[in-house]
Amino acid sequence: MKADFGKTASDYQKHRAGFPLSFFKRLQIDGLTEGSETVVDLGSGTGTVARGLAKMGCKVTGVDPSSEMLGAALEMAKEEGVVIDFCQGTAEGTGQEDQTADVVTAGQCWHWFDPESAVKDVRRILKPGGLLLIAHFDWLPINGNVVWHTEKLIMEKNPSWNMGGQVGIYPEWFRHLNEGGFSDIRSFSYQEAASYSHEAWRGRIRASAGGSLSKENVVAFDEAHKQMLKTHFPKEQLSIPHQVFVIHGRK
Numbered sequence: 703m704k705a706d707f708g709k710t711a712s713d714y715q716k717h718r719a720g721f722p723l724s725f726f727k728r729l730q731i732d733g734l735t736e737g738s739e740t741v742v743d744l745g746s747g748t749g750t751v752a753r754g755l756a757k758m759g760c761k762v763t764g765v766d767p768s769s770e771m772l773g774a775a776l777e778m779a780k781e782e783g784v785v786i787d788f789c790q791g792t793a794e795g796t797g798q799e800d801q802t803a804d805v806v807t808a809g810q811c812w813h814w815f816d817p818e819s820a821v822k823d824v825r826r827i828l829k830p831g832g833l834l835l836i837a838h839f840d841w842l843p844i845n846g847n848v849v850w851h852t853e854k855l856i857m858e859k860n861p862s863w864n865m866g867g868q869v870g871i872y873p874e875w876f877r878h879l880n881e882g883g884f885s886d887i888r889s890f891s892y893q894e895a896a897s898y899s900h901e902a903w904r905g906r907i908r909a910s911a912g913g914s915l916s917k918e919n920v921v922a923f924d925e926a927h928k929q930m931l932k933t934h935f936p937k938e939q940l941s942i943p944h945q946v947f948v949i950h951g952r953k
Contacts, residue, residue, distance in 0.1 A: 720754070722839070722944075726758060728890065734833060737760060738759055739804035740804045740805070743763065743807045746788065747771050750810075751809035751837070760805070764787070765789055772790060793808065793823065801830070805834075806824045806834050807835050808834075809839075812878075817878040818882075821834075821881075833950055834879065834951055834952075835948065838947045840945050842893070842943040855930055856907065869945065876949065888950060893945055895944065898940045898942055900928070900932075
């Protein structure tokens, strides 16, 4: 399934929780970013990773194929008072100059790329010794929890959606970095909950599962989701378990 995330840019902007503060702190603790690096953020979307790194002091360029996403990202960066250069492009063809990036990041997007082509362009734009860092912040379906019920509903209403049942760990990415010629490959992972209201969780799901649905079907799904939450999880605030997974390697 190939989703059109431009259709859901508004929901991404309003409702999708970005990487937690603990993620950016861990990057500093592990010496992966000092706050002075030149960074290219692939699949930048609304810029959650780009903004976090810019706030640390990095010089960041966000690359995304969707003009709608880039527009939302620029608006959010202005609202938060950070300067980021957003440009249209793909992971396989970033359009960035050779050997100009200290760090290349890919947050919540590597699974959409052609890994062989993406790694090739990442190596081209990275400086010698530069870092490729791939990260995900995934909700966790645990039998009977709100994520489990939500995924069940998504698959009923959108059979082409095949992103359910994830555990938030991606062992195949080690092969991508190894075959791409990266060295000093390491990873870390931990769990952290994110808080959502009913409205925000519905928006979050529309952003992820609505990209392949028509506008009318998104409305119908959202109404069913609203009723499911009201029936099974009546408390307004939801605690959604997530897994942070990061893998990184050096050129």
